[in-house]
Amino acid sequence: MINFSEGRQNFSKEIARSDSQIDLAKATLYIAQEEYPVLDIEKYLNALDMMAEELQERLPQTSYPLKIIQSINQYLFDELGFQGNTSNYYDLRNSFLNDVIDRRTGIPISLSVIYLEVAKRIDFPMLGIGMPGHFLIRPDFEYVGIFVDVFERGEILFVQDCEERLRQIYQQPVQLESHFLDPVKNKQILARMLTNLKFIYINKQELLKAIAAVERILLLFPSNQRELRDKGLLYYQLGEWVQAFQELDLYLTNFPDAEDADIIRNLLDKIKIFM
Numbered sequence: 001m002i003n004f005s006e007g008r009q010n011f012s013k014e015i016a017r018s019d020s021q022i023d024l025a026k027a028t029l030y031i032a033q034e035e036y037p038v039l040d041i042e043k044y045l046n047a048l049d050m051m052a053e054e055l056q057e058r059l060p061q062t063s064y065p066l067k068i069i070q071s072i073n074q075y076l077f078d079e080l081g082f083q084g085n086t087s088n089y090y091d092l093r094n095s096f097l098n099d100v101i102d103r104r105t106g107i108p109i110s111l112s113v114i115y116l117e118v119a120k121r122i123d124f125p126m127l128g129i130g131m132p133g134h135f136l137i138r139p140d141f142e143y144v145g146i147f148v149d150v151f152e153r154g155e156i157l158f159v160q161d162c163e164e165r166l167r168q169i170y171q172q173p174v175q176l177e178s179h180f181l182d183p184v185k186n187k188q189i190l191a192r193m194l195t196n197l198k199f200i201y202i203n204k205q206e207l208l209k210a211i212a213a214v215e216r217i218l219l220l221f222p223s224n225q226r227e228l229r230d231k232g233l234l235y236y237q238l239g240e241w242v243q244a245f246q247e248l249d250l251y252l253t254n255f256p257d258a259e260d261a262d263i264i265r266n267l268l269d270k271i272k273i274f275m
Contacts, residue, residue: 007033008212010041012219015187022186025097025117028110031193032096034212044098048114051080052121059122065139066146066156068124072115073154080104082111084151092204095197108135108151109193115150130184130192131162133169138183147181187220194220198230207234225255229264236267241274 011030015022025048026041033039055075060067076082085094085105093099097113100106106114112128112135119126125140129147136147136157147157149165157165163176184192194213201210214231218224232247248264248271255261 006037007031007039008216011216015190015220019185019187022190024113024186024189027186027190028097028113028193031190031197031216032098035092035096035209036098039098044101047101048117049121051075051114051118055118056122065124065141065144068122069139069146069148069154069156072119072124076115076118077153082106082114083153084108084111090200090203092197092200095193095200107196108149109189109196111150112137113189113193115148115154127183128189129181130188131180132166134165135192136162136181140183191217191220191224202234207238210234223254225251225258228254229258229260232264236271239274241271245271245275 007030010033011027014027014030025045029039029041029044033041055072058075059071081104083105085091085107088094089107093103094105094107095110097110100110100114109128115137116126116128126137126148127140129136129138134149134151136149138144138147145158147159147162149155149157159176159181162181163174166174166176166180194217198210198213198217201207201213211231211234214227214234217227218231221227228247228251232244232251235244235247238244245268248268252258252261252264252268258264
């Protein structure tokens with residue numbers, strides 16, 4: 001087994017807080033710490049602090065939200081050169097906050113975390129929006145009606161633009177349901193980042209690291225049905241029969257009426273042959 005102890009311990013402690021008290025920057029860096037065990041967490045927290053200090057000097061006199069967003073966009077994208085990675089979207093480094101800060105390149109959710117954290121430091125609260133297929137953010141003001149696409153250099157979107165963005169992503173008409181634009185909490189943001197990592201690791205056949213991502217999702221949401229099942233299936237793929245049996249049996253205990261319950265029972269019968 002791979003030793004993830006320090007990063008995992010740090011992550012566990014951070015997410016034990018109430019959701020609103022979770023330090024999102026620290027938690028995302030602790031995710032990266034499992035990949036980079038000697039990661040200097042303070043270095044990257046200081047980098048975010050420095051960005052906020054430099055941005056503060058560039059803010060307009062008026063506190064009108066659009067003006068502030070324009071200032072943030074100009075600083076992050078024009079001056080610092082942050083950009084969405086369109087050439088290698090599934091590069092693991094797009095999901096690790098330290099790499100995104102170093103390389104100025106990321107995917108919607110990792111770039112959004114930087115934007116959220118910098119905005120928080122200048123007292124301009126913003127929220128994550130977990131739209132299917134594409135993460136957005138918006139100012140934390142009631143009825144503000146605008147969204148920011150950080151992957152597209154902070155492009156301002158209105159509701160109808162969000163529907164068009166969905167159509168572009170899925171290459172077909174998609175009905176924008178109101179809950180698609182609901183704000184998400186810190187734990188949901190972290191789970192979404194870990195889910196991205198999970199599927200990248202699976203595609204790379206790094207199954208132990210995929211299991212590590214699943215385990216952290218389960219720390220966030222212990223009764224997540226899909227992750228409980230997938231943990232067992234990943235152990236099955238590894239040929240770890242005892243672990244696979246235990247995890248899949250636990251899945252059926254928790255969800256005896258799951259749609260795939262019969263399939264999992266048949267798989268358990270097969271696993272018994274190898275035990």
